[in-house]
Amino acid sequence: MFLAIDDTDSPNKMCTTFILTEIIHDAGLDIIGMPRLVRLNPTIPFKTRGNASLAVQLGKGVGEKKKIGSILGKEIFSYDSGQESMDESDLMDIAEKVIYRYADLDYEGTNPGIVASKKAFDPAFYWKTVREVSKIDEAESFVMRNGGRFRKIKNGRGIIGAAAAIAWPRNTVTYELLFYSDDKGHQIPRDLKFGLSQKAETIPGTFNNIDHENRHAAIFPDQSTPVLMGIRSVIVEGFLDNVLKLDGISDIHYSRFMLYETNQASDDHIIENSTHFEDFHSYRIDGIISITPYSINGSHYFSEMVSDGKRIKIAAFEPTKEFRKVFRQLRPMDIVSVYGSIKNGTLNVEKMQVKTVSKIYERKAPVCSSCSVRTVNKGLNDYRCPICGKKVDIPSYELIKREISPGLYDVPVSARRHLSKPFSLLDRSPRTGDAF
Numbered sequence: 001m002f003l004a005i006d007d008t009d010s011p012n013k014m015c016t017t018f019i020l021t022e023i024i025h026d027a028g029l030d031i032i033g034m035p036r037l038v039r040l041n042p043t044i045p046f047k048t049r050g051n052a053s054l055a056v057q058l059g060k061g062v063g064e065k066k067k068i069g070s071i072l073g074k075e076i077f078s079y080d081s082g083q084e085s086m087d088e089s090d091l092m093d094i095a096e097k098v099i100y101r102y103a104d105l106d107y108e109g110t111n112p113g114i115v116a117s118k119k120a121f122d123p124a125f126y127w128k129t130v131r132e133v134s135k136i137d138e139a140e141s142f143v144m145r146n147g148g149r150f151r152k153i154k155n156g157r158g159i160i161g162a163a164a165a166i167a168w169p170r171n172t173v174t175y176e177l178l179f180y181s182d183d184k185g186h187q188i189p190r191d192l193k194f195g196l197s198q199k200a201e202t203i204p205g206t207f208n209n210i211d212h213e214n215r216h217a218a219i220f221p222d223q224s225t226p227v228l229m230g231i232r233s234v235i236v237e238g239f240l241d242n243v244l245k246l247d248g249i250s251d252i253h254y255s256r257f258m259l260y261e262t263n264q265a266s267d268d269h270i271i272e273n274s275t276h277f278e279d280f281h282s283y284r285i286d287g288i289i290s291i292t293p294y295s296i297n298g299s300h301y302f303s304e305m306v307s308d309g310k311r312i313k314i315a316a317f318e319p320t321k322e323f324r325k326v327f328r329q330l331r332p333m334d335i336v337s338v339y340g341s342i343k344n345g346t347l348n349v350e351k352m353q354v355k356t357v358s359k360i361y362e363r364k365a366p367v368c369s370s371c372s373v374r375t376v377n378k379g380l381n382d383y384r385c386p387i388c389g390k391k392v393d394i395p396s397y398e399l400i401k402r403e404i405s406p407g408l409y410d411v412p413v414s415a416r417r418h419l420s421k422p423f424s425l426l427d428r429s430p431r432t433g434d435a436f
């Protein structure tokens with residue numbers, strides 16, 4: 001039985017992934033496959049943080065099992081396959097009780113949804129929800145049409161994400177290992193955070209652990225949440241063991257951990273080859289830069305490109321830090337592919353391929369052919385050699401050295417989106433298909 005939940009947390013309280021661990025604990029069932037942490041359209045205004053939704057397949061495990069977690073001292077295993085062992089409404093009762101116990105229901109934007117289904121859903125709803133905007137009634141009819149059941153708390157918007165998590169086709173799979181504390185206000189010293197991020201970076205397959213340039217330990221959340229630490233990997237074999245062996249890991253005093261399969265770093269949110277561009281959608285746009293970048297307050301940089309006859313405003317905002325140094329070197333006629341989401345009519349660049357850089361010539365006073373010194377401009381088409389006085393009437397045009405070259409440019413780790421696949425991962429592509 002698939003059980004999925006979404007929209008249980010607020011910016012100051014809880015995390016939906018923690019609530020899922022509690023449901024797994026209370027249900028006392030086996031996990032078939034791995035719990036899913038599915039990121040959805042990153043531009044959705046209702047999101048609290050990273051627009052995550054959660055699903056897990058629960059039942060009576062059959063076949064081989066592997067350890068994937070620990071909840072309050074109890075080891076959690078993943079089974080290759082399983083049989084049904086609880087009906088939808090009993091499982092949803094358990095989920096509902098846990099949500100009422102932990103969710104931040106006083107917060108206006110918290111609108112939990114629970115979805116249960118005996119089978120995976122049609123992937124069409126995942127693609128719609130990761131790339132576009134879905135409605136609550138659309139999710140309701142989709143779940144019913146596909147033989148599932150749902151429960152809504154408050155306006156129940158969470159059923160959108162929950163249904164999408166069951167519909168995720170696992171086309172590109174990466175992994176995240178999350179560690180939690182049951183102890184509110186638990187603090188981890190800065191040095192320990194930085195040290196663990198550096199050590200995590202040495203584990204094969206892990207990514208987005210640390211931002212050296214900005215001294216950012218990216219595996220630790222910035223906000224208040226029961227999540228202590230999250231490490232991501234494109235490789236599952238040995239991942240959990242390698243993390244648990246990290247020197248200093250027990251110093252973060254975790255009370256639970258869980259390994260999830262995810263759609264992170266998949267670029268699933270990116271729409272390619274589109275000819276029209278709208279807010280709340282993310283695209284790859286191929287085109288030609290049409291204006292020299294300019295800045296606002298020296299912190300946000302803007303430019304424009306033309307693609308298929310359409311002008312698109314593009315931006316590198318302050319959080320993209322050193323990426324802006326590359327962005328501001330763009331010049332008209334450079335050929336690029338940019339990736340990012342459109343908000344207020346502007347595409348926020350999250351990575352960029354510079355395909356060709358244009359040749360830019362600067363008009364200069366010519367060099368005297370007799371004395372090899374640069375002439376002096378005396379007026380329109382009148383250049384004079386300061387040594388022999390010879391007159392030259394044609395200026396020279398000299399190629400300017402460009403400060404950017406063709407290549408792949410990522411934003412720094414601290415500015416990366418969960419769904420965005422860094423170019424630096426291209427040579428370590430996430431595997432497609434089964435997690436194990």
Ligand code: ATP
Nearest residue numbers: 007047048049050051052129133134157158160161
């Ligand atoms: P966290 O990452 O901390 O768990 P969050 O950022 O996932 O929080 P939620 O509190 O889950 O944010 O809120 C996101 C809400 O947006 C959910 O109700 C989800 O169902 C809904 N949602 C997600 N994707 C879409 C979409 N494409 N269209 C409409 N609603 C969506």
